[in-house]
Every structure is written in C-alpha cells, then in structure tokens.
Amino acid sequence: MQYKILGARGPRVSTIGFGAWASGGMNWGPTDDDVSKKALHAALDAGVTFFDTADVYGFGHSEDLIAEVIKERGKGDLIIATKAGNDFYHAGKDSDSGYGAIQQNYKKKYLIEAAEKSLKRLGLETLDILQLHSPDLEKLEWDDPWEALTLLKEQGKIQHAGLSIQSFKESEQAHLLERHKGLLDCIQVRYNLLERKAEKLLFPEAIKYGIGVIVRIPMLFGLLSGKFNRQSIFEGDDHRRFNLDAEKLKSYLGKMESMSDLYERYPDFSPAQVALRFGISHPACSVSIPGGKTPAQVNENCAASDMPAIILQPPESGLDG
Numbered sequence: 001m002q003y004k005i006l007g008a009r010g011p012r013v014s015t016i017g018f019g020a021w022a023s024g025g026m027n028w029g030p031t032d033d034d035v036s037k038k039a040l041h042a043a044l045d046a047g048v049t050f051f052d053t054a055d056v057y058g059f060g061h062s063e064d065l066i067a068e069v070i071k072e073r074g075k076g077d078l079i080i081a082t083k084a085g086n087d088f089y090h091a092g093k094d095s096d097s098g099y100g101a102i103q104q105n106y107k108k109k110y111l112i113e114a115a116e117k118s119l120k121r122l123g124l125e126t127l128d129i130l131q132l133h134s135p136d137l138e139k140l141e142w143d144d145p146w147e148a149l150t151l152l153k154e155q156g157k158i159q160h161a162g163l164s165i166q167s168f169k170e171s172e173q174a175h176l177l178e179r180h181k182g183l184l185d186c187i188q189v190r191y192n193l194l195e196r197k198a199e200k201l202l203f204p205e206a207i208k209y210g211i212g213v214i215v216r217i218p219m220l221f222g223l224l225s226g227k228f229n230r231q232s233i234f235e236g237d238d239h240r241r242f243n244l245d246a247e248k249l250k251s252y253l254g255k256m257e258s259m260s261d262l263y264e265r266y267p268d269f270s271p272a273q274v275a276l277r278f279g280i281s282h283p284a285c286s287v288s289i290p291g292g293k294t295p296a297q298v299n300e301n302c303a304a305s306d307m308p309a310i311i312l313q314p315p316e317s318g319l320d321g
Contacts, residue, residue, distance in 0.1 A: 001047030002305045004286045007212025009185045010160055011079050011128065015280045016305045017050030018043040018298070019216065019289035023065050024058020027099055028291070029238040033065060035294055040069045042295035044078075046302035052188070052214065052289040054083035054133055055118050056102060063121040070123065080122060081129035081186075081214070083164055084114035085145070098242055106132065106139040111148035115157055127152075131162035131188055137172055149183060160185035162214070170198045177205040186212035191285070192220050193262075193275050194255050196315040203284035215288040218279035219272055220244075222291075223252055226271035262312075269307060276304035281311055 002015045022028035023036040043051070053062045063082060070078070087105035095103045105111075115130055130152060132145050139145065140163075149161040161183050165173050167190045177184060187206060189198045195217070206213050219225055221240050230250055234240040244252070266274050272290075279288040292298035 001302060003049070005212075006079075006160075006186055006214070006286045007206070008210025010212040010286070012077075013050040013079055013287045014048045014305065015287055016048060016276060016302050017052055017214070017287045017289040018048050019291040020051060020053040020062045020066060021057050022291045022293050023053075024062035026058045026061075027237055027239040028293070029234070029236060031293060036065055037069060038295050039292045039298050040065065041073070042298040043292065043302070044069070044073055046299060047305075048298075048302060049077055050079045050081065050214075050287050050289070052081045052216075054086070054131075055114055055121075056083070056086040056088050056099075056133065059088050059100065060117075060121055063118055067121060067123045075124070079128045080124065081131060081162065081188075082118050082122070082127060083131040083133035084111050084118065085133040085135055085139075087114075089114075098239060100237075104135055104139060106135050106142065106145040106148075108144040108148045108151075111145060112152060115148075115152055119157065126156055127158045129160045129162050129186060130158040131164045131186075134164045134166045136166065137169065140173065140176055146180060146183060153183075162186040162188060164188040164216070165190070165198075165202065167217075168197070170202045171200065174201045174205050177202075177209050177211055181209040181211070184209075184211050186214055188214040188216050188289075190217045191215045191279055191282075192218050193224055193259065193278055194220060194252055199282065199314065203282060206284045213282075213285045215279040215285050218288045218290050219275050220252065223249075224256070224271060224275035229253070262310075266307070266310075269304070270300060272300060273304040273307060274310065276301060277307040278310040278312070280305075281309040 006013050025031045085106050086102045088102050091101040091103040095101045152158045191198045290301045
C-alpha cells in the first residue's frame with residue numbers, strides 16, 4: 001500500500017481507501033453486516049487508513065459499523081471522513097427520490113447538529129474530515145454551510161473541512177476553491193476513466209490552492225470492473241437501476257470498447273485495478289474510495305495502489321462526463 005498527503009494541509013492517507021456507502025445496507029442491493037465488517041477488517045489488514053462514509057448511508061448504519069470496527073481494532077492512524085447535508089432526520093416519503101426519504105439541508109444549525117450526531121455514532125471526539133455532501137450550487141452560495149464548517153473547526157469538532165463536488169458540476173463549482181481556499185482542506189470528486197471533466201478546471205484549481213482530492217466513483221458503480229453487459233439489471237433499492245439504466249449502460253459500454261488497448265498494456269492486473277490506478281495517477285489526486293462488499297473485493301482493490309502510474313492523454317470529446 002502506498003501513502004500520500006491529502007493536499008497541502010490534510011493528513012497522510014492510503015492511496016486506496018474504503019468507500020462505505022454499501023456498508024450502510026441501503027441502495028446497493030442486499031448486504032450482510034457480518035460480511036461488511038469483514039470487508040472493513042480486510043481493508044485495515046491491507047493497510048487502508050482512509051474510510052469514507054456519510055451520515056445518510058444506511059441512515060446512520062454505515063457510521064455505526066465503522067464505529068464497531070474502531071472499537072475492535074482501535075482508531076490508531078485511521079482517517080474517518082464523513083459527510084452531512086442530506087437530511088434524513090426530518091424528510092418525509094414525498095422526499096424519496098430513489099435513495100430513501102432525504103432532503104438537502106445546508107443550514108448552519110442543521111449541519112452542526114448533524115456533525116454532533118455523527119460524532120456520537122462514530123464514538124469519536126473529533127471528526128477527521130467533514131464534507132458538505134454534494135449540495136446544489138445555490139446552497140453553496142449561502143454563508144451557512146461555510147460558517148458551520150468554520151465554527152466546527154474552531155470548536156475542535158472537525159479537523160479538516162471538505163466539499164463533495166456534485167456529480168457533473170465539476171466546472172460549475174470550481175470557483176468555490178478560490179473563494180474558500182482558507183477553509184477547504186479537501187474536495188471529493190466524481191472521476192474515472194470515462195468521466196474526466198475534473199481534469200479541465202477543477203484539478204488545476206485544487207493544485208493551485210493545496211486542496212486535496214478524494215476520488216469517488218472510480219469504477220463507475222462497478223461498471224469499469226468489466227462485470228456488466230447490456231443485459232445487466234439491478235433490482236430492489238439498488239441505485240444503479242437509474243444510475244446505470246439500460247440507456248446509460250449502452251452508452252458507457254460503447255465507450256469502454258475503445259479502451260481495450262489500455263487493458264492489454266496491463267495483463268497482470270484486472271480491469272478494476274486498472275481503473276483504480278488511473279484514478280490516483282493524476283498529481284491532484286491523493287486517494288480513491290472504491291466500495292468493497294466483501295474481503296475479496298477489498299483485496300483486489302488494494303492491490304491497485306502498488307501498480308505503476310497510468311497517465312493518459314487529455315480526454316477526447318465524449319469521454320469527459
């Protein structure tokens with residue numbers, strides 16, 4: 001496992017982290033808590049020190065499982081990054097858009113209360129990183145979310161402040177890095193072999209201001225593992241029913257056909273490992289956070305950290321998200 005500093009002011013992190021959305025038991029199809037915990041332990045055994053979660057994942061359950069593992073293994077040098085702003089505490093059924101009853105809430109009072117609830121669930125005195133959870137740009141123009149992060153830092157309830165950039169809004173939200181360069185320590189960005197829009201404007205801004213980059217969706221919800229085809233169907237509460245519906249699958253798979261030469265250059269590594277190594281090869285990027293439902297998936301993911309860097313030419317039209 002390789003390690004990097006997250007930006008200019010962040011902590012030292014493993015370049016492959018653990019994305020704990022699926023561990024919450026919602027939105028990714030069936031999960032088993034015992035298996036999820038084994039996956040978390042496997043990540044620790046492989047040298048992972050960065051765990052990314054959110055209060056809304058499983059409506060607190062992802063944080064609960066991480067807390068159990070911390071009790072069993074100790075906090076040590078683990079970096080726990082959570083998120084707030086998707087309010088499941090007060091939302092009703094009419095707010096369910098496929099992820100459960102959730103509504104965006106970036107009021108100062110709410111964010112502070114949400115951070116305190118995450119602290120309690122995780123059993124921590126301070127959050128290593130608290131990220132605003134992919135808010136609309138309109139809400140990021142308010143003072144409230146930034147005042148909340150500032151106050152939480154001043155009170156010692158969070159060590160570092162982050163912003164999860166809303167998917168496909170990489171350019172539209174890039175100006176926030178300059179505006180809040182004194183507060184933001186890191187950003188989380190949707191970035192993978194087929195969605196490279198962040199390279200154009202967002203990554204240069206992050207490098208300029210010393211803001212670390214956490215790479216999310218590095219395998220495009222599992223698509224870049226090579227395990228799906230045009231007939232793949234996702235059922236139940238699996239969010240991929242709409243994030244990878246038939247039309248999107250057809251489009252993405254068509255783009256993947258042009259990458260066969262890339263995979264052939266790395267015959268000793270799986271497509272998933274190639275995708276993960278690409279995601280941390282850009283100089284702006286410090287850590288990638290693939291999900292891992294099982295220990296086997298986690299071990300495959302972690303092996304990507306020690307691969308040679310994968311540097312590609314700027315994306316052609318259609319491969320930039």
